[in-house]
Amino acid sequence: MNPQAQVTTLKIDDREISAHADQTILDVAIENGIEIPTLCHLEGLSEVGACRLCLVEIQGTPKLQPACVTRVREGMEVVTHSERLQKYRRFILELFFTERNHICSVCVANGNCELQDMATTLGMDHVHYPYLYPNVPVDASHDLFGLDQNRCILCTRCVRVCAEIEGAHTWDVRGHGIDSRVFTDFNEPWGESVTCTSCGKCVNVCPTGALFKKGKSVGEMSRKIDFLPYLKKMREEMK
Amino acid sequence: MTREELDAIGEKELAASQQVKHRLNVCLAAGCMSLQSDAVLASLQKNIKERGLEHECHVKGVGCLGLCKAGPLVAVEPNGVMYQHVTANEANEILEALDAEPLAQLALEPALPFFNRQTKISLENSGVIDPERIEEYIAQGGYAALAQVLNELTPAQVVEQVTRSGLRGRGGAGYPTGLKWSTVVKAQGAQTRESVQKYVICNADEGDPGAFMDRSMLESDPHRILEGMAIAAYAVGANQGYIYVRAEYPLAIKRLKIAIRQAERAGVLGSAIFASPFNFHVELRMGAGAFVCGEETALIASIEGGRGLPRIRPPYPAEYGLWGKPTLINNVETYALVPSIIRNGSEWFANIGTEKSKGTKVFALAGAVQNTGLVEVPMGITLREIIFDIGGGIPDGKKFKAVQTGGPSGGCVPKQFLDKAVDYETLTQLGTIMGSGGMIVMDETSCMVDVARYFMEFCMTESCGKCVPCRVGTVQMYNLLTKITQGEATLDDLALLEELCDLVRNTSLCGLGQAAPNPVLSTLRYFREEYVAHIQDKKCPAGVCKL
Numbered sequence: 017m018n019p020q021a022q023v024t025t026l027k028i029d030d031r032e033i034s035a036h037a038d039q040t041i042l043d044v045a046i047e048n049g050i051e052i053p054t055l056c057h058l059e060g061l062s063e064v065g066a067c068r069l070c071l072v073e074i075q076g077t078p079k080l081q082p083a084c085v086t087r088v089r090e091g092m093e094v095v096t097h098s099e100r101l102q103k104y105r106r107f108i109l110e111l112f113f114t115e116r117n118h119i120c121s122v123c124v125a126n127g128n129c130e131l132q133d134m135a136t137t138l139g140m141d142h143v144h145y146p147y148l149y150p151n152v153p154v155d156a157s158h159d160l161f162g163l164d165q166n167r168c169i170l171c172t173r174c175v176r177v178c179a180e181i182e183g184a185h186t187w188d189v190r191g192h193g194i195d196s197r198v199f200t201d202f203n204e205p206w207g208e209s210v211t212c213t214s215c216g217k218c219v220n221v222c223p224t225g226a227l228f229k230k231g232k233s234v235g236e237m238s239r240k241i242d243f244l245p246y247l248k249k250m251r252e253e254m255k
Numbered sequence: 256m257t258r259e260e261l262d263a264i265g266e267k268e269l270a271a272s273q274q275v276k277h278r279l280n281v282c283l284a285a286g287c288m289s290l291q292s293d294a295v296l297a298s299l300q301k302n303i304k305e306r307g308l309e310h311e312c313h314v315k316g317v318g319c320l321g322l323c324k325a326g327p328l329v330a331v332e333p334n335g336v337m338y339q340h341v342t343a344n345e346a347n348e349i350l351e352a353l354d355a356e357p358l359a360q361l362a363l364e365p366a367l368p369f370f371n372r373q374t375k376i377s378l379e380n381s382g383v384i385d386p387e388r389i390e391e392y393i394a395q396g397g398y399a400a401l402a403q404v405l406n407e408l409t410p411a412q413v414v415e416q417v418t419r420s421g422l423r424g425r426g427g428a429g430y431p432t433g434l435k436w437s438t439v440v441k442a443q444g445a446q447t448r449e450s451v452q453k454y455v456i457c458n459a460d461e462g463d464p465g466a467f468m469d470r471s472m473l474e475s476d477p478h479r480i481l482e483g484m485a486i487a488a489y490a491v492g493a494n495q496g497y498i499y500v501r502a503e504y505p506l507a508i509k510r511l512k513i514a515i516r517q518a519e520r521a522g523v524l525g526s527a528i529f530a531s532p533f534n535f536h537v538e539l540r541m542g543a544g545a546f547v548c549g550e551e552t553a554l555i556a557s558i559e560g561g562r563g564l565p566r567i568r569p570p571y572p573a574e575y576g577l578w579g580k581p582t583l584i585n586n587v588e589t590y591a592l593v594p595s596i597i598r599n600g601s602e603w604f605a606n607i608g609t610e611k612s613k614g615t616k617v618f619a620l621a622g623a624v625q626n627t628g629l630v631e632v633p634m635g636i637t638l639r640e641i642i643f644d645i646g647g648g649i650p651d652g653k654k655f656k657a658v659q660t661g662g663p664s665g666g667c668v669p670k671q672f673l674d675k676a677v678d679y680e681t682l683t684q685l686g687t688i689m690g691s692g693g694m695i696v697m698d699e700t701s702c703m704v705d706v707a708r709y710f711m712e713f714c715m716t717e718s719c720g721k722c723v724p725c726r727v728g729t730v731q732m733y734n735l736l737t738k739i740t741q742g743e744a745t746l747d748d749l750a751l752l753e754e755l756c757d758l759v760r761n762t763s764l765c766g767l768g769q770a771a772p773n774p775v776l777s778t779l780r781y782f783r784e785e786y787v788a789h790i791q792d793k794k795c796p797a798g799v800c801k802l
Contacts, residue, residue: 065567066722068762080761085567107758111727145731145751170720189562189720192545194730196720 026092041083041094042070052096053105053134055112055223056171057084060244061180064172069105069134072096080104102138109134110143115194116150117166118224124237125225131169132224152197157207160230161219163198168226170196174218181247186212198226217243256522256529258402261393268394276311277353278332280382281341283316284474285506286467286628291343292316292327298343299329302350312353318475320382322369323628330382337363368644369626374607376615377591378631381475386510389517392478398523400597401482404489405531413490414440417593420601421613426458426549426586427661427690428766429612429679435583438573439491442581453493454577455484455535456584459500459507460554462546463662464713465621466693469587471629472617473500473507476591477514481524481537483590486597488535491583495536499554502541511539546663546717550765551584553719564721565765586691588617608634612678616692622659623698625650632677639673642696653698657781661690663710663717664770666777667703686777688770702799703782704789708736710774718767725768728759732775739786742793742802749786753779 022037028050035044040063045052055067063084071080075093083096095101112118112131120126135141152165172189175198179185186209190199200209219227220239228237272278281287281296299314320328325339329349336357338349345361352358375381384391392398404413418433443451457480461469473480484496500508515537518524526534540558547553548563555577557563576582592614596604605613612634618641621627625647632641638658642648649655657667666687668675675681679689697706715729735752738744756772763769779786788794793802 064721065764068722068724068764071762082567104758104762107754108723108762111723111731114731115723115727145755146734148727148730169723170726191720192547193716193718193720194726196726 024088024090024092026088026090026094028094029096035088037088039088041072041081041086041088041092044088045083045096050096052083053137054084055130055134055169056173058173058177058221058241058244060248061173061176061221064176067169067171068108071101071104073098073101106138106140109138109140110145112169113140113143114145114147116148116152116168119166122234123167123225124228124232124234125167126235128235128238129225130223148194150194155206156230157205158209158212158214158230159207160214161206161216162228162230163206164226164228165197166226167224168198169224170198171223172198173221173223174198174227177217177221177244181244182213182215182217184211184213184215187218258399258406258529261398261402261523261529264390265394265396268390272313272394275313277313279312279314279349280317280320280330280332281314282318282320282326282328282330282382283386284319284381284471285504286319286323286471287326287328288506290327292341294343295327295329295341295346298346299349302346306350308350312350315385316387317383318381318386319378319471319629321373321378321628321630322363322367322626324626325363325628328382331357335365339363369628369630369647372640372645373631374615374633375631376595376604376607377472377479377588377617378475378629379595380479381471381629384476386475386477387513389478389514389521389523392476396598397478397594398482398518400594401485401489401523402529404486404597405529405533410440410490410492413486413597416597416601417490418601420596420604421608421611422589422592422596422604423612423679424586425588425592425616425691427664427688429689432585432589435573435585436487436490438571439493439581439583442574451492452495452578452580453491454580454582455488455491455493455496456551456554456558456572456577456582457484457496457498457587457590458549458551458554458584459498459504459587460542460549461501461504461587461691462549462717463664463691463693464710465619465695466662466691467619468617468629468692470504470507471619472587472591473504474510477507477510478518479594480511480587480590481514481518483593484537485524485528485535486593487583487585487590489533491581493583494534495538497538497540497558497577499540499542499548499558502543508539508541515539545719546713547719547765547767550767553765554584555582562719564719565767567764588692609676609678611680612689616677616689618692618694620646620694620696622695623649623653623655623701624696634678635676637674637676638668641677641694642673646696649696649698653700656697656699656701657703659687659695659697659706659774660693661688661773662693663713664688664766664773665690665693666773667697667706667781669781686780687773700797700799702740702795702797703778703785704736704740704795705797705799707775707778708733708740711736711771714767714771718771722762722764722768724759725763725765725771728755728763728768729771731755732759732772736775739789740795740800740802742789742800744790746787746790749790 053069065082070083073095155163175187329338338361422432423429553565572582
């Protein structure tokens, strides 16, 4: 049977909920107004399950599962908010903050930043791990946009939107482990990239101030990300 | 190639080898090669020629003879003498002693427990055959299992044989091999069996520090792996296989290439194998040195040409693997055991080992142990037997402290558990894992905090960087461990370290991150006082750390 036609019922946080068999826990939670924190997820892009904030508990499974890629099953019992999950989420968020130099007061995205919002949502008011203070560069070679590695959380939204939606695949990640960096083409400065179409999609999907429009000062950066579901829908209709 | 032709090749080869009076086997695996065993071989060949002994004395290069610490090794058949630390200059003396008493100064003691306490299955041809000649493998019964499978068994019967043998994955996690095969058989979606493209992959991306089982097996007996893969391919319905091997193993790669070419030419690999409708082609893929590519989904991404990044499972490769097709992926040693299971029957295999862990396991003995080298032992043997009987104990009169298994994903076992049996469940209970077979013995001069720091540094540099707990968590843990070994840490730091262990273990995306805290957790479990000594007394009990 077509999985879209198959209907299942499950429990999320003790609420009885119905879903299509091909939906993820996150899809169903969003539909039903249950908030699960996410950073790398963005509607319209493929899922990578990398930020680990959407981990949920599933009864009968010892391991925590990411809601963004885990499909619903008949009779599944999901817990999205437990003390343990909230603790892990806060610690993971703290690791993000220690990894690069996130200084909101001098950031273009101040007040318009998903990382900052997440800290507020999860009640993270301080960081109890040592900061790593890496020495990472800023690339301001592009005419319209800039890349500030200090703010990057490696969610790879820019990589995915560029490859999957724009079709240019200008962005990718190089290096590994703590030395991972987003970069353009064969690591030329962004301004010299031959594949970049300057469409600005990457800047609009970036959750932090890592990718920004030039000419914006502290707290002035705003973005438009509702183009994604629209583009996705239009393309599906064209098919 | 038919079954009769195969037998004829084997018989001819055996007859030829029995015609000569003496057979000298020179180890040409990487360990002895690095000690110039190839020069020993050349010198022996030259001397034989000069003496005109070609018809009564045959010398050849073979795979690993096991006792790596005594290399270069030369074994003399049929009288069973083994010479150690042989140099090219000693070729003459060895040849002179062939018809007389063995050279006392070079010969290893006869009947060493190192050799006669082992049970060799996957290593049965190691050190016996020339790995660059398919005829020698055939003479030892090679490819007979494949011929038997193709002529007499249905794919379902092969899967049943493997299931009944109780074989579990030798890559470390111990997943039942028969079950894995049967899931790949079943994975076919709406299409019929014939129309689904499936793949078989051999994981030879051995990366644990101190482990060299896969390398040695590939260098010593490459045809065995090919035969195992072909049997697996027939069982699951695949026609294409890949061996993912690290580029750091040039000798293994060279011998695999030779083996694949020879097997295809002989008609035991490639198209219409044994004149049956079964096709199976094998290609090599070389890894660029990333440890995480030993993780199956990262390995598949790497074969596909992408970055070696793991992805979330499920779907498992059995369902959605290489290029989205059902894929069977097993470790080198798992495939190496398959031909023997088919030849000797599943009951024979299931009679070796323990209730839940069947058969034998190959270990690479390394570290503070007399007999470093490669050993194959039945499951259920105790750690004491491996380290003290086979391994010969700790050198220089030092005391045993702990043994580390499973590499950076494993843990250490202290002396009070030396009499525990080596099987998957017991090792897990002890806070470590079977792992792929690395076994590093440590004496009293090892600092356990420093050991934990070493493995954490390994995980930190090998993290792929995809998920944040592993990417940043391993750096934080490494920094804390460094702080402890420098005597600058407080008990709060220790608490923070334990909290991070819990976080990284439970929230990382793949096995690398989930297992990265294991060396810390296991050293904390058994040697907590050493951590505390570094922190409170500013002392390193083993005298390793400069505080």
